[in-house]
Structure formats: C-alpha cells, structure tokens
Amino acid sequence: xxxxxxxxxxxxxxxxxxxLVMSWKSKKIQPAFILLYMLGVLILMVSGYVDKLPVSxxxxxxxxxxxxxxxxxxxxxx
Numbered sequence: 001x002x003x004x005x006x007x008x009x010x011x012x013x014x015x016x017x018x019x020l021v022m023s024w025k026s027k028k029i030q031p032a033f034i035l036l037y038m039l040g041v042l043i044l045m046v047s048g049y050v051d052k053l054p055v056s057x058x059x060x061x062x063x064x065x066x067x068x069x070x071x072x073x074x075x076x077x078x
Contacts (some may be wrong), residue, residue, distance in 0.1 A: 004047030011039035034070040038063055
C-alpha cells in the first residue's frame with residue numbers, strides 16, 4: 001500500500017512525464033505540468049503535517065515558485 005509521501009512523489013514524477021511528452025510538441029512549460037507538480041508538493045506538505053512533522057521550507061518554496069511560474073505562463077498565453 002502507498003503512503004502519502006509515495007503518492008506525492010508519484011504525482012511529481014507524473015508531472016515530469018507530462019512535461020516531457022508535451023515538450024516534444026512545444027518548447028513551452030505546460031500548465032498541466034505545473035499543476036501536477038504543485039499537487040505533488042502539496043500532498044507531501046499535507047502528509048508531513050498529518051504525521052505531525054514540520055513542513056519543509058523547501059516544499060513551501062517550491063510550491064510558491066511553481067505558483068509564480070504558473071501565473072506567468074498563464075499571463076503569457078493571453
């Protein structure tokens with residue numbers, strides 16, 4: 001059975017697969033990649049919180065950085 005950390009890491013890996021496949025068609029960062037990546041990091045943060053572990057500042061930083069990139073990518077599409 002998978003634990004939440006494994007699920008979070010699987011979602012992050014899936015995000016990279018989506019980006020890789022989409023990059024063959026376009027050299028742009030895909031919003032689907034960013035959203036899946038953010039979901040994976042969020043699952044990691046929640047799993048740590050549920051297990052009463054401190055949330056890593058690296059997880060918070062990467063989540064916020066991915067959110068900024070997502071906003072930028074969506075603004076450039078307009």
